[in-house]
Amino acid sequence: MSMQRYLIIGAGLAGHTAALELRQKSASASITLLGEELHLPYDRPPLTKGFLLDRVMADDVMLAKSSTYREMEIDFRPGCHVIRLDREAKTVVARNGDTFAYDKLLLTTGSRARKVEFAGDATAPFYLRTLDDCIALKTAIARSPEICVIGGGFIGLELAAAARLHGCKVTVVEAGDQVLSRGMPRKVSDFISELHKKNGVDIVLNQSPVSIKLTDDGRRAVVTKDREFAVDLIVAGVGVIPNTKLARAAGLETDDGIVIDAHCQTSDPNIFAAGEVTRHPTGAGGKMRRIESWRIAARQPVVAADCMTGGNSEYDDPPWLWSDQFDVNVQLIGDPLGGDQQVIHKSDRSNGWTVISVFQDMRPCGAVAIDNGRDISILRRVLQSNGHLPDKMLKKCEPMTLN
Amino acid sequence: MLDADELGDGEMAGFEIGDRQIAVYHVEGGYFATENICTHAFAVLSDGWLDGNTVECPLHGGCFNVCTGKALGDPVEVDLQTFKTRVSGNVVEVCLPSEANSASGARG
Numbered sequence: 001m002s003m004q005r006y007l008i009i010g011a012g013l014a015g016h017t018a019a020l021e022l023r024q025k026s027a028s029a030s031i032t033l034l035g036e037e038l039h040l041p042y043d044r045p046p047l048t049k050g051f052l053l054d055r056v057m058a059d060d061v062m063l064a065k066s067s068t069y070r071e072m073e074i075d076f077r078p079g080c081h082v083i084r085l086d087r088e089a090k091t092v093v094a095r096n097g098d099t100f101a102y103d104k105l106l107l108t109t110g111s112r113a114r115k116v117e118f119a120g121d122a123t124a125p126f127y128l129r130t131l132d133d134c135i136a137l138k139t140a141i142a143r144s145p146e147i148c149v150i151g152g153g154f155i156g157l158e159l160a161a162a163a164r165l166h167g168c169k170v171t172v173v174e175a176g177d178q179v180l181s182r183g184m185p186r187k188v189s190d191f192i193s194e195l196h197k198k199n200g201v202d203i204v205l206n207q208s209p210v211s212i213k214l215t216d217d218g219r220r221a222v223v224t225k226d227r228e229f230a231v232d233l234i235v236a237g238v239g240v241i242p243n244t245k246l247a248r249a250a251g252l253e254t255d256d257g258i259v260i261d262a263h264c265q266t267s268d269p270n271i272f273a274a275g276e277v278t279r280h281p282t283g284a285g286g287k288m289r290r291i292e293s294w295r296i297a298a299r300q301p302v303v304a305a306d307c308m309t310g311g312n313s314e315y316d317d318p319p320w321l322w323s324d325q326f327d328v329n330v331q332l333i334g335d336p337l338g339g340d341q342q343v344i345h346k347s348d349r350s351n352g353w354t355v356i357s358v359f360q361d362m363r364p365c366g367a368v369a370i371d372n373g374r375d376i377s378i379l380r381r382v383l384q385s386n387g388h389l390p391d392k393m394l395k396k397c398e399p400m401t402l403n
Numbered sequence: 404m405l406d407a408d409e410l411g412d413g414e415m416a417g418f419e420i421g422d423r424q425i426a427v428y429h430v431e432g433g434y435f436a437t438e439n440i441c442t443h444a445f446a447v448l449s450d451g452w453l454d455g456n457t458v459e460c461p462l463h464g465g466c467f468n469v470c471t472g473k474a475l476g477d478p479v480e481v482d483l484q485t486f487k488t489r490v491s492g493n494v495v496e497v498c499l500p501s502e503a504n505s506a507s508g509a510r511g
Contacts, residue, residue, distance in 0.1 A: 329446075373451060373461025376461075376464070
C-alpha cells in the first residue's frame with residue numbers, strides 16, 4: 001500500500017491541530033502544512049487581550065516550535081501562497097511555482113479582516129487579525145494616543161478595554177443601536193455598554209462612519225452622519241470574511257464559507273475543510289452556520305482528521321465563544337436569540353448571571369453568561385444531548401421579556 | 404479541615420488556607436485536592452463544573468483531572484499542583500507542603 005499524502009492549506013490553529021491529529025492517526029503518512037504567514041502557527045485570542053496589555057509576549061502565542069514539526073515529520077511551509085487547486089490531478093500550485101500532490105486535502109484557510117469601505121483616507125485604520133497587525137498596534141498604543149474604534153463587536157470592545165487600561169482616551173463608534181449587535185440579547189449588550197462607560201470608554205451608537213478625513217492639525221477624523229471624531233489613531237473591527245477563493249475557483253460548494261457536512265467533507269470526497277472558513281450543520285435541527293470562534297478551530301479539525309483517516313465521527317460541539325473585557329468574562333453558547341423565550345439564571349455564589357434562550361418545552365437553544373462560566377459548562381452538555389434544563393437550574397430561572 | 408458530610412459525592416468546594424486557594428473534590432469514593440486557580444488565566448476552579456473526575460474551568464472551559472492535576476488539553480497546558488488528603492474520623496484534612504507532616508485539623 002503506498003503512503004497516504006495529507007495536505008493542509010492554512011496554518012492557523014485549525015491547520016496546526018489537524019496536522020498533529022493526523023500524525024496521531026498515522027505514523028507513516030506524509031503530512032504537509034502550508035501557511036501564508038511567515039510565522040509559526042499562533043493562537044489569536046491572546047492578541048486582543050494579554051498581548052496588548054504586555055502580559056503575553058509574541059513567543060507565548062506560538063502554538064508550536066519548528067522543532068515540533070521536525071520531530072513529528074510534518075513538512076511545514078510558511079510564506080506559501082497557494083494560487084490554484086486542481087481537483088482532477090489532486091495537486092495544488094503555489095505562487096512560487098511549487099506543486100504539492102495529495103490523496104486527501106484539508107482546507108483550513110480561516111478568515112481575514114473585513115476592511116472599511118468609506119471615502120477619504122481608507123488606509124488609516126489599524127486592523128486586528130494577525131500577529132503583525134497586533135505588534136504594530138501595540139507599538140502605537142504605547143504612546144497612549146486618543147483612539148477611535150470603528151465597530152462595537154468583540155474585537156472593537158476588547159481593543160477598547162486594553163487601550164483604556166493603557167491610559168488612552170477611547171471612543172467606540174457603532175452603526176447599530178447596541179454593541180455586540182449580532183446575536184446578543186439586549187440585556188447583555190446594555191450591560192457591556194455600561195461596563196465600558198464605567199471604565200471611561202465613550203460608546204457612541206447609531207452612528208455609521210462615512211469617511212475618514214485629515215484635520216487641520218494633522219490628525220485624522222472619523223466622520224459619521226451627525227458627528228466627527230478627531231483622534232490620533234483609528235482601529236476598525238468590522239467583521240471577518242471567510243477565505244473561500246481557492247475553494248470557489250476549484251468548483252467546491254461555497255456559501256459565505258466552504259460548505260461541509262458533519263464529517264467535515266466538502267462537495268469533493270477527497271477534500272475536507274475545518275475551522276472558521278466552514279459553513280456546517282449545527283444544533284438539533286442541523287441549521288447551517290459559519291461560526292467565528294476559537295473553539296471551532298480547536299475542535300472541528302479533530303473530526304476532520306478522524307474522517308480523513310477512515311473514521312466516521314461528527315462535529316456536534318455547540319457554537320461557543322468567550323470574551324474578556326476589563327474584569328468581566330462573557331461566554332456565549334448555541335443560538336442565544338433562537339427559541340421561544342428568554343429566562344435569566346442568577347449565580348448563587350457571585351454576581352454572575354446567564355440569559356438562557358429556551359423553547360416552549362424548556363429545552364435551551366442558547367445562552368450568554370456574564371461571569372458565570374459554570375452555567376456554560378452545564379448548558380454545553382444539555383445542548384449536545386438536546387436535553388432539558390436541569391431541575392435545579394430551572395427552579396431558579398426567572399422569565400425575561402423577549403426583545 | 405472539612406466535615407466529610409458537607410461534600411457529597413461528585414461535589415467540590417474551594418477554601419482559602421493562609422494565602423493559598425485550595426479546591427477539594429469528592430470523587431471516585433475519595434477526596435482529592437488541587438490548587439484552586441486555573442493555570443491558564445485567573446479563574447476559580449471550584450466556580451466551574453465537576454464532571455466525573457474532570458473539573459472544567461469557568462472562564463475558558465479548560466479541563467483538568469482532579470485526581471492527578473493533569474491538564475487535559477486546550478486551552479490549558481500546565482498541570483495543577485495537587486495536595487495529599489486524608490480522612491480522620493469524619494474530617495477531611497489537606498496536607499500543605501509548608502506544614503509538612505502536620506495537617507490542619509480544624510473543622511471548616
